[in-house]
Amino acid sequence: MSMRTSKSTRLVDSDLLIIGGGMAGCGAAYEARYWGRKLKIVVVEKANIERSGAVAMGLSAINCYMGMRWNENTPEDFVRYTRSDLMGLVREDLVLDIARHVDSTVHLFEEWGLPIIYDEKTGRYKREGRWQILIHGESYKPIVAEAAQKSASEIYNRIMVTHLLRDASDKNRIAGAAGFSVRDGTFYVFRAKAVIVSAGGATHVYRPKSVGEGAGRTWYAPWSTGSAYALLIRVGATMTQMENRLVVTRFKDGYGPVGAWFLALKAVARNAYGEDYERKYVEQQRELYGSYVDAKPFPTCLRNDSMLRELKAGKGPIYIHTEQVLDTKEKEELGWEDFLDMTMSQSIVWASQNIDPKTTPSELQTSEPYIMGSHATCSGAWASGPDDISPEQYKWGYNRMTTVKGLFGAGDTIGGSAHKFSSGSFTEGRLAAKAAVKYILDNSEYRPQLDNNGIESIKEEVFKPLENYEVGKNKIVAGTVSPLYIYPNQGVVRLEKIMDEYAGGWSTMYMTNEFMLNRALELLRFLKEDLASIAAQDLHQLQRAWELHHRLWTAEAVVRHTLFRKETRWPGYYYRADYPKLDDDNWHVFVNSKYDSDSNSWTITTAPVIHIVK
Amino acid sequence: MPTFVDISICDGCGKCVEVCPSDIMHIDKKLRRAYNIEPDYCWECYSCVKACPQHAIDMRGYADFCPLGHALTVLREPEKGRVSWRVKYRNGSIKNFTFPIRTTPFGSIKPPDSFPFREDELNSQLLSHEPEYLKLPARQEVSSK
Numbered sequence: 047m048s049m050r051t052s053k054s055t056r057l058v059d060s061d062l063l064i065i066g067g068g069m070a071g072c073g074a075a076y077e078a079r080y081w082g083r084k085l086k087i088v089v090v091e092k093a094n095i096e097r098s099g100a101v102a103m104g105l106s107a108i109n110c111y112m113g114m115r116w117n118e119n120t121p122e123d124f125v126r127y128t129r130s131d132l133m134g135l136v137r138e139d140l141v142l143d144i145a146r147h148v149d150s151t152v153h154l155f156e157e158w159g160l161p162i163i164y165d166e167k168t169g170r171y172k173r174e175g176r177w178q179i180l181i182h183g184e185s186y187k188p189i190v191a192e193a194a195q196k197s198a199s200e201i202y203n204r205i206m207v208t209h210l211l212r213d214a215s216d217k218n219r220i221a222g223a224a225g226f227s228v229r230d231g232t233f234y235v236f237r238a239k240a241v242i243v244s245a246g247g248a249t250h251v252y253r254p255k256s257v258g259e260g261a262g263r264t265w266y267a268p269w270s271t272g273s274a275y276a277l278l279i280r281v282g283a284t285m286t287q288m289e290n291r292l293v294v295t296r297f298k299d300g301y302g303p304v305g306a307w308f309l310a311l312k313a314v315a316r317n318a319y320g321e322d323y324e325r326k327y328v329e330q331q332r333e334l335y336g337s338y339v340d341a342k343p344f345p346t347c348l349r350n351d352s353m354l355r356e357l358k359a360g361k362g363p364i365y366i367h368t369e370q371v372l373d374t375k376e377k378e379e380l381g382w383e384d385f386l387d388m389t390m391s392q393s394i395v396w397a398s399q400n401i402d403p404k405t406t407p408s409e410l411q412t413s414e415p416y417i418m419g420s421h422a423t424c425s426g427a428w429a430s431g432p433d434d435i436s437p438e439q440y441k442w443g444y445n446r447m448t449t450v451k452g453l454f455g456a457g458d459t460i461g462g463s464a465h466k467f468s469s470g471s472f473t474e475g476r477l478a479a480k481a482a483v484k485y486i487l488d489n490s491e492y493r494p495q496l497d498n499n500g501i502e503s504i505k506e507e508v509f510k511p512l513e514n515y516e517v518g519k520n521k522i523v524a525g526t527v528s529p530l531y532i533y534p535n536q537g538v539v540r541l542e543k544i545m546d547e548y549a550g551g552w553s554t555m556y557m558t559n560e561f562m563l564n565r566a567l568e569l570l571r572f573l574k575e576d577l578a579s580i581a582a583q584d585l586h587q588l589q590r591a592w593e594l595h596h597r598l599w600t601a602e603a604v605v606r607h608t609l610f611r612k613e614t615r616w617p618g619y620y621y622r623a624d625y626p627k628l629d630d631d632n633w634h635v636f637v638n639s640k641y642d643s644d645s646n647s648w649t650i651t652t653a654p655v656i657h658i659v660k
Numbered sequence: 661m662p663t664f665v666d667i668s669i670c671d672g673c674g675k676c677v678e679v680c681p682s683d684i685m686h687i688d689k690k691l692r693r694a695y696n697i698e699p700d701y702c703w704e705c706y707s708c709v710k711a712c713p714q715h716a717i718d719m720r721g722y723a724d725f726c727p728l729g730h731a732l733t734v735l736r737e738p739e740k741g742r743v744s745w746r747v748k749y750r751n752g753s754i755k756n757f758t759f760p761i762r763t764t765p766f767g768s769i770k771p772p773d774s775f776p777f778r779e780d781e782l783n784s785q786l787l788s789h790e791p792e793y794l795k796l797p798a799r800q801e802v803s804s805k
Contacts, residue, residue: 076772076788077772077787077788079771079772079773080772080773080775080777080788081782081788083773083777093680093681093682093683094678094679094680094681096679097679097681097705097707097711098681099681102681102703102705102707103703103705103706103707114794114795114796114797115794115795115796115797116797117797147787147790147794149793149794149795150787150789150790150791150793150794153793153794153795154789154793158764158768158769159762159764159765159768159769160762160763161760161761161762161763182759182760182761184736184743184759184761185738185761185762188766189762189769192767193769193772196769196770196772197771197772228683256722256725257724258700258722258723258724259662259699259700259702259722259723259724260700260722260723260724260725261700261701262662262682262699262700262701262702262703262704262722263722264703267681267703267705268682268701268702268703269681269682269701269703299722299724299725379757382745382747382755382757383757383759386743386745386759387759390704390705390706390719390732391703391704391721391722393732393745393747394704394721394726394730394732395721395725395726396747396749397721397730397731397732397747397748397749397750398721398725398726398727398729398730398749398750399725399726399727399750400749400750400751402749402753432785433785434785473787476787476788477787480782480787483782484782484783487782586684586686586697586698589683
């Protein structure tokens with residue numbers, strides 16, 4: 047009867063294993079092959095790298111480009127910007143490291159065939175904003191994937207990695223990963239000397255604003271399921287900034303991004319009465335959040351805060367006035383391409399509601415919270431920085447290595463380094479890969495040892511939901527209601543409700559406090575226990591079951607971090623109602639956590655924020 | 661729902677199943693044609709729509725907030741390096757757009773190990789193709805402070 051015993055196991059050996067074939071993973075594969083000519087480099091991807099990750103559907107801008115060739119910006123300028131946008135708290139060494147290399151990544155993309163738009167007058171890339179350039183990015187991901195396909199020794203598509211594997215003789219050293227094929231159910235064990243996790247951040251941790259089909263239209267990809275964090279947490283990697291979840295202001299419902307409209311087209315946002323509200327509350331904000339309100343540009347979270355104050359005052363809807371800026375055919379095309387390249391749903395909203403952006407403004411709204419490491423937010427693993435610029439406290443070995451030996455990260459996985467976006471994530475993949483190759487060559491004697499008993503119990507755990515279904519289904523006539531199990535999607539809905547109501551979701555206007563967070567932990571603990579009773583009818587649902595695992599571990603980290611930081615650091619992302627002020631005297635620090643699997647306990651500490659750029 | 665498949669056009673080839681980032685395009689076992697098994701995990705990313713050799717897949721906006729009567733259809737032509745969109749409004753008005761997607765032939769990227777190997781740079785901060793590809797004016801060094 048037991049279905050798990052029928053699943054065969056396949057062992058794949060490699061020198062370097064890259065988990066997740068999005069922007070960061072593709073960058074890692076390319077760079078690893080450049081420096082590690084003779085190494086076996088394996089990429090494992092949950093979907094198909096041709097169209098996977100957050101850039102699957104395309105992108106209309108590259109949001110991280112210095113333009114050093116034209117003296118447009120210096121890497122230090124970028125650190126100052128990122129720091130003030132994140133209310134003072136970034137790992138400046140990591141941000142600076144990306145900034146000093148990101149231009150070479152973008153030039154490589156252009157050589158590969160990514161169409162970058164030029165400004166005919168200046169002969170330079172056309173700027174959307176200070177850091178952003180415009181591209182024709184429909185095929186951004188297939189282009190980048192092609193480079194990875196030509197770099198990796200082997201690519202395994204449709205494998206959901208569920209666990210990282212530690213070395214049998216050294217608990218704090220990585221030796222591989224395990225997962226299963228979503229297509230044929232084979233259990234995969236990847237043995238590797240070094241691992242780079244370049245998996246995705248997390249959507250559907252918080253309840254989305256849409257309630258039915260539209261729940262698929264989260265702004266960040268629904269297939270970003272927190273593997274970037276859960277995989278690492280479970281093997282004891284130290285995590286940072288997990289409380290720094292992201293809320294974005296977007297076109298309502300379609301979640302079309304606002305960057306091109308505000309920055310390139312110079313559209314303005316107004317309340318329903320036509321009033322400019324962005325700086326309207328600046329004195330109240332200064333009282334609570336200090337001099338951060340004087341940062342230019344106005345920090346992303348504070349722009350949300352202004353909008354939320356306006357909505358609470360009953361001044362909505364908030365409109366973005368597209369109709370005032372589409373006066374030429376070029377501008378109209380730019381506006382449409384912005385969405386047709388990366389958020390087609392927004393165009394569908396326009397078409398279905400008869401909104402012509404040339405004549406009619408569109409509503410803006412704030413999104414549900416997401417957990418990411420690559421946008422105006424920086425949740426993720428605590429990583430070692432580059433030799434030449436990192437202070438001693440931020441350095442214990444190889445660049446982008448986590449606190450677990452041989453375990454590297456890039457993109458959404460690495461914390462403290464905001465505003466990477468697509469180009470910065472690819473660049474961080476390159477940085478991690480070069481360091482990982484060096485680690486592999488420096489440790490050429492190392493042979494990863496897997497704990498076979500441990501792997502057998504992981505295998506049992508991985509396929510348990512199929513067995514739960516086979517056993518439990520006989521108790522009921524039909525349907526989805528069983529006293530013995532819940533389906534993955536039922537678990538996700540419960541998770542979303544807990545996080546939304548208690549941990550600063552949109553239904554409380556992103557408000558939480560100590561009591562609510564403790565209640566969230568209590569309810570999350572029940573859900574964690576119920577993970578043993580998740581049922582999956584098929585391999586697709588088994589993937590969803592493991593995505594739920596990853597989302598839940600991510601959520602727990604978010605709540606624990608949020609509980610620990612007794613201040614409101616990022617108003618507009620979330621508010622601690624019991625500590626409504628930003629408190630630089632006590633909290634100008636990182637909050638770091640570490641989970642210990644032996645004792646099933648978390649340790650939470652602080653780490654200093656060291657400023658290396660004036 | 662967000663993607664839907666025209667039963668009279670789909671031939672069950674499975675290209676959409678191969679490419680879907682969300683693993684929600686599956687083949688119906690009885691009809692042997694593709695369909696979207698989980699519309700509320702569909703991002704409307706159009707990966708399957710663009711990949712379908714029969715042009716059998718289209719999008720109907722999310723029922724939560726999209727009134728009926730609209731259409732957004734696409735033709736991606738990699739060999740011509742372009743993508744074309746047709747927007748049909750509920751009120752019947754039409755807009756057409758065409759954008760470039762790539763400036764080089766698909767498949768033309770040179771693998772990283774086709775470039776000379778600079779073993780001496782393994783311990784430096786430089787990445788592959790650097791410093792050349794940074795295109796810094798006047799051979800400015802990679803900033804370290």
